[in-house]
Amino acid sequence: MSLQTSASETKLFATRTLILVAGCVALNMALGQTVSILKLPVFLDSIGTMLAGVVCGPLVGLLTGLLTNLLWGLISSPTAAAFAPVAATIGLVAGLLARAGFFRQPWGAAIAGGLIAVALAFVAVPIRIYLFGGVSGSGADFLTAYLLKIGQSLFGSVIVTVISTNLIDKVVTALIVWGIVKGLPGRLAGDFPFLARTKG
Amino acid sequence: MLFAAGASPFHRANPLTKLMLLPPVAAAALVWPPPVLFALAGAMIVAACVTTIGPVVVRRLLFVLGPATLGIFALHGLLIARGEPAAVGPLSVYPDGVDHAARVVARLALLVVCGLLIVVTTRPADLAKALDQAGLPPAFSFLLSAPLLLIDGIAEEARTRRDVLQVRGLGADGGIRARLRIVWFAVGSVAQVLLTDAGSRALALDARGFRSHSRRAVLEPPVDTRGQRKLRLGLLALTGLQILTLVP
Numbered sequence: 452m453s454l455q456t457s458a459s460e461t462k463l464f465a466t467r468t469l470i471l472v473a474g475c476v477a478l479n480m481a482l483g484q485t486v487s488i489l490k491l492p493v494f495l496d497s498i499g500t501m502l503a504g505v506v507c508g509p510l511v512g513l514l515t516g517l518l519t520n521l522l523w524g525l526i527s528s529p530t531a532a533a534f535a536p537v538a539a540t541i542g543l544v545a546g547l548l549a550r551a552g553f554f555r556q557p558w559g560a561a562i563a564g565g566l567i568a569v570a571l572a573f574v575a576v577p578i579r580i581y582l583f584g585g586v587s588g589s590g591a592d593f594l595t596a597y598l599l600k601i602g603q604s605l606f607g608s609v610i611v612t613v614i615s616t617n618l619i620d621k622v623v624t625a626l627i628v629w630g631i632v633k634g635l636p637g638r639l640a641g642d643f644p645f646l647a648r649t650k651g
Numbered sequence: 652m653l654f655a656a657g658a659s660p661f662h663r664a665n666p667l668t669k670l671m672l673l674p675p676v677a678a679a680a681l682v683w684p685p686p687v688l689f690a691l692a693g694a695m696i697v698a699a700c701v702t703t704i705g706p707v708v709v710r711r712l713l714f715v716l717g718p719a720t721l722g723i724f725a726l727h728g729l730l731i732a733r734g735e736p737a738a739v740g741p742l743s744v745y746p747d748g749v750d751h752a753a754r755v756v757a758r759l760a761l762l763v764v765c766g767l768l769i770v771v772t773t774r775p776a777d778l779a780k781a782l783d784q785a786g787l788p789p790a791f792s793f794l795l796s797a798p799l800l801l802i803d804g805i806a807e808e809a810r811t812r813r814d815v816l817q818v819r820g821l822g823a824d825g826g827i828r829a830r831l832r833i834v835w836f837a838v839g840s841v842a843q844v845l846l847t848d849a850g851s852r853a854l855a856l857d858a859r860g861f862r863s864h865s866r867r868a869v870l871e872p873p874v875d876t877r878g879q880r881k882l883r884l885g886l887l888a889l890t891g892l893q894i895l896t897l898v899p
Contacts (some may be wrong), residue, residue: 466861467853469790470797474845477801482809482838489813489830495838502842518794525775526652526799529766530715582762584755586722588715599730627835631842642850 464514467642468507472515475499479519493620497541501567501628504545505554508645512542533582537575541621544570545628546645554629554649564625565618572613576606585609591616653711653770659702661772665875666781669769671883676765678893680758685750688757695764699771708767715763720756727752775799777873784872788865805841812837 478499486495500519504512516538524532544567548554553563579585585605586592591612598608632649640647656662661669679691699708727733727748736743776799779792816833 464790465853466857467849469793470849470852470856471846473794473797474801474805474849476794476798477805478838478842478845480798481802481806486834489833491827491830491834495834498838498842502846506846514794518798522775522795522798524766525770525773525778526654527770528715529763529770532766533762582755582759583719584723584727584752586719586726588718588722592722592726596726596730599726605726605731623831627838630835631839631846634839634843635846639846643846 464511468511471507471643472503472511472518475503475515476519476522478502479515480523493623495620495624495627497538497621498624498627500538500542501545501624502631504542504547505549505628505632505649506643506646507546509543509546509550512544512546513539514542516540516542530582533578534575537571537578540571540574541567545625549645549649552648554625554632557626557629560625560629561622564622567625568614568617568621571617571621572610575613576610579609579613580605587612653707653767654774655704655707655771657703657772659704659772661699661702661704661768663874664772665873665879666773666778667785667875668879668883669773670778671886672765672769674890675886675893676761678890680761682893682896685753685757688754688761692757692761692764695761695768699764699768704768704771707771708764711767711771712760712763716756716760719759723755724749724752727755780869780871781873781875783867783869784875786866789862789867793861805845808841808844809837812840 476499479496482495482498486493497516497519500512500516503515517535520531520535520538524530524535545563548563548566553559553566579587585595585608594615595608595612598611599605603611632646635646635650637650640650676691680688683691696705696709696712699705728744729742729748731745731748733745733747733751736745738744776796779796782795783789783792813833816836
């Protein structure tokens with residue numbers, strides 16, 4: 452078998468990219484327990500998705516997010532699969548913002564986290580309203596109920612709830628991703644050329 | 652994982668056949684009224700209970716649907732003004748809202764029960780084998796199975812680093828900033844190792860001929876009969892027929 456670089460190494464989904472996707476999906480799924488024991492007011496369940504988007508680009512980020520929720524749906528919670536488009540949006544937008552240079556500085560990463568929280572809300576809200584009637588079965592429903600009571604529409608109430616509950620988490624996640632990428636060796640851009648957009 | 656071992660017809664069915672239940676069920680959720688959806692969900696629960704997976708399915712269904720059902724009825728029956736309210740004791744209930752809530756809950760119940768039937772009777776590894784058997788490129792089954800193999804190792808590594816950091820004085824009782832720093836150091840180092848190792852792991856995989864062929868043989872493929880292949884086509888046709896009823 453030839454040991455020369457194969458065509459698979461230059462494709463968008465080269466073998467090393469597949470391995471990175473698998474690792475980032477596992478990161479998303481594995482960190483939940485670590486974080487919950489520390490009793491932090493964040494989920495950090497999309498670190499791997501954002502990381503994949505920043506390191507390999509928007510399409511890889513999209514795939515990582517999609518796969519995370521589909522696998523979650525397959526092993527523990529069928530309803531997680533319904534929100535796969537939301538997770539895909541996180542990866543896609545993270546990749547697009549990385550391309551625009553948002554992850555070069557911490558303040559840019561924080562802004563990116565905010566923009567991702569807003570973008571995912573526009574995908575999550577129709578799913579939540581159609582499938583779950585606007586509720587999530589969590590404490591955030593009290594905010595939705597309050598907003599409805601003061602005269603907001605269902606769509607407006609749910610979108611404010613989704614953005615509020617995701618804003619801090621996505622900003623913190625984006626800052627952690629910035630920190631991870633900052634600590635990576637520059638030579639890694641040889642394996643993942645898209646990384647050069649962030650590392651310069 | 653929700654998988655429960657067993658020898659029921661659901662367990663023995665090919666994973667692709669089970670996955671093909673989803674399109675007609677999703678189409679039914681769009682087309683049929685709540686009583687039909689509740690009846691379909693009930694039939695699936697009865698089928699699950701007749702086999703060995705009934706308790707797992709029912710428990711999980713209650714866990715998922717319980718809080719959501721209460722929230723949906725409260726939101727749509729009490730808070731969102733739809734038509735004329737009716738007095739029920741001290742509460743003003745909107746009958747149109749209750750109808751809408753019933754439709755949402757029926758749809759959700761059907762989709763969740765169908766999803767649980769698949770999830771509780773299908774190992775991800777068997778699904779990966781079925782995808783290989785169907786001729787999909789090896790990358791598909793790799794992406795399905797590799798993350799599941801990595802999860803435990805990554806979780807253990809993150810826990811170990813978190814504990815080491817706490818032993819070295821980075822306590823979790825120092826407020827949110829201290830706990831975020833623990834996450835930063837623990838998670839960050841695990842993620843960096845994943846990224847830096849990806850290249851060498853890729854070389855090892857390619858050296859073993861990972862993608863040298865467009866499809867790969869399966870040593871112990873899941874059983875797939877002609878009847879199941881016809882059933883899958885039938886389910887696809889049923890999906891199409893139901894969707895056609897939506898066309899005016």
